[in-house]
Amino acid sequence: MAKSGGLAVDLASAFDASPNPYVLLTPDLRIAGVNQAYLDVTHTTREGLIGQPLFSAFDSGPGDEAPENVRQVRESLERARDTRQRDHLALVRFSIPVRLQDGREVFEDRYWSATHTPVLDERGGVVFLLQHTTDITELQRLRQQSRRTGAVTALDSILGGAVLVRAEQVQEANRRLETERNRLLEMFMQAPGFVCVLTGPDHVFQMHNPAYAQLIGHRDITGKPVREALPEIVNQGYAEFLDSVYATGEPHEGRASQLQLQRTPGAPLETLYLNFVYQPIRDSAGAIAGIFVQGHDVTESVRAAERQKLMIDELNHRVKNTLATVQSIAMQTARSHADPRTFAEGFQARLLALSHTHDLLTRSHWEGAGLGSILEHETEAHGAHRVSVAGPPVPLPPAAALSFGMIFHELATNAAKYGALSVPGGRIMVDWALANQANPRLELTWREIDGPGVIQPERKGFGSRLIERNVRHDLAGDVKLDYAADGFVATFSIPLDREQAT
Structure with a gap:
């Protein structure tokens, strides 16, 4: 309840009485509330909508463009939820079901402009998403008709068409940027090596891929400074390398660097060997904003090389010992056999025994x-x-x-x-x-x-x-x-x- 001019105003009643269509959604995109204007414009009832997933109640119909229409609205809602910032759709085509007088239900193409606003609790968490939609179907049809009759410029100016065109262009540019961002993010997450992004002078984990999660034992590190998230690395020099990169802007590279990590909770530290690069990330002004970490776990390769060196050293030792044994056999056999024939027989027999x-x-x-x-x-x-x-x-x-x-x-x-x-x-x-x-x-x-x-x-x-x-x-x-x-x-x-x- 809120006080205004000495009168108690029921916010729920004000929400329902608004001439603008509104729908209130939960973070998982289920319908939590609608006002009468929304029911009127969508030809639905409150009882049929409350508790339903938004895209089960409204799926944009059977047309080929329906999945794309749904995707645009879903992505806008998810952006508002995930960024906790208001998100706009200047123009989206989204069909709604309409029941004819003869009882048949058909889908009618409608054009909408939508604004999605996150509703936050006192801790800053998203509790609801408020969708405000404006039906601009008639305006869009007038614009299309004006294009067919050749009166585009004047009518567009009267109807605000130029503004809509610019809004559509911005929306399309944002959509392309979002697609490219998602593609880059997918490449980031599927990289075969470990990758993470650290932000700020305390090197706070902003994001990391599954390979990095596996490397550190799937710990909860997002939003934590590196010294808090991975305390065992503090005295091993790696945090100091990050400090140096952030301070100087010079990248740091490690080759087969030894690192002690706790890969399982409560387990002892494990010795790993890593190839990695700390690359500074600069903002638009050229200042260092964070560090990009990329690398590979080369523990098995290093251990294989160590085993190979050990085997080669052991082989050299064995060859020297074998040659010394052969030399001793030859000398002792020669002392006992003056005849070359009997020497050859005895020497060969002993070499065969060794073989x-x-x-x-x-x-x-x-x-x-x-x-x-x-x-x-x-x-x-x-x-x-x-x-x-x-x-x-x-x-x-x-x-x-x-x-x-x-x-x-x-x-x-x-x-x-x-x-x-x-x-x-x-x-x-x-x-x-x-x-x-x-x-x-x-x-x-x-x-x-x-x-x-x-x-x-x-x-x-x-x-x-x-x-x-x-x-x-x-x-x-x-x-x-x-x-x-x-x-x-x-x-x-x-x-x-x-x-x-x-």
């Missing part, structure tokens, strides 16, 4: 190999039925796998030359177990049975030296070679964690 273990490691992408698989590879040429194995699965890292490959090759070679595998009935039994769970050790025994009598060698051969060298230097373990008369026995005690053992 077999490399094949096993390649299959596992050099992550390691199982003890049982290595033993099987180095003894299968002598017949699987002659070598009995028993023990639990023991995965070995690459370096230990190579050492065990050489050890088993030497043991099998010596057994084939001098031991149990040199006679038809000889056999080998290999068993192992894991001891000391706190500091696991592999306890392995190689035992030859039913072979020829064993004679203690007068001096250590290359095979014995290679075995001892691999066990003590490469595996940090212990080995005992027992040349018992009833069969050769080799006993090994190897720590599975070489670094802890050393």
Whole structure:
């Protein structure tokens, strides 16, 4: 209620009594109220309209132009609602249903001029939209008739046609600008990289695309300064980069820059790597108004490059170690074989043993190999039925796998030359177990049975030296070679964690 001249004026009654057509809409464009003038001009009833979606009650009919007519009115209403500013439609064609005397309902083309005004609450939120429409159908028809008769200029001046023409031109220009704006906004939102717009010296988030939302864990950041919206970046230099760009107008570019972000509420910070650009945005006067942020998450690329470098470094290390092993094999084999032919045979056999273990490691992408698989590879040429194995699965890292490959090759070679595998009935039994769970050790025994009598060698051969060298230097373990008369026995005690053992 309002007081005027001592008389109480019922605003609802004044609204209904106005000769100008009005309709009151909710923010979701449902009809909340209409006045009598609106009912008269649309040939409708209040009961049939209240609560209805506006464009269900009025859809501009079945014509081809109907969707475009509806779009113009809807966009004007949405602009008024979203910007909280009054929006005008100088001229819009919108058909309304009219019931004829014979009861048939037809759609009649009408021309309207409309003003859409947002009604705000005390906090500035939109609670209603007020649509004021003026039926200018007769005026538009007179203008069209004047064009057909050639009396355009005089009649247009009398009827305000020039004003309407200019209004139509402005409206069409605004429509084109709005279409272009929507196209640019769509490109902005669908950009494959992350994009956002910051405004003012505090870098307030004005808008951002879905890729940026995904980057920061879909936080509610619109309308917040960057230091409040993303507090974890404050001590990482990025806020200072924004300050510098805003102060100097010079863009800033980052390449594979490391950033700690909290991508899930309550979760620990994650390390990301970003390529990005901070580009200053200038207003019409040339002053800096904000910053445009654009970039890409290159975390996977950076990590892939790091993995590749690590693999190359590891490959170089392995090649050097392999060459050193080959060099050692060549030197030791040469000392034990004066004859070039026997040297070539021994050297080639040991290189093949090294190659077999490399094949096993390649299959596992050099992550390691199982003890049982290595033993099987180095003894299968002598017949699987002659070598009995028993023990639990023991995965070995690459370096230990190579050492065990050489050890088993030497043991099998010596057994084939001098031991149990040199006679038809000889056999080998290999068993192992894991001891000391706190500091696991592999306890392995190689035992030859039913072979020829064993004679203690007068001096250590290359095979014995290679075995001892691999066990003590490469595996940090212990080995005992027992040349018992009833069969050769080799006993090994190897720590599975070489670094802890050393």
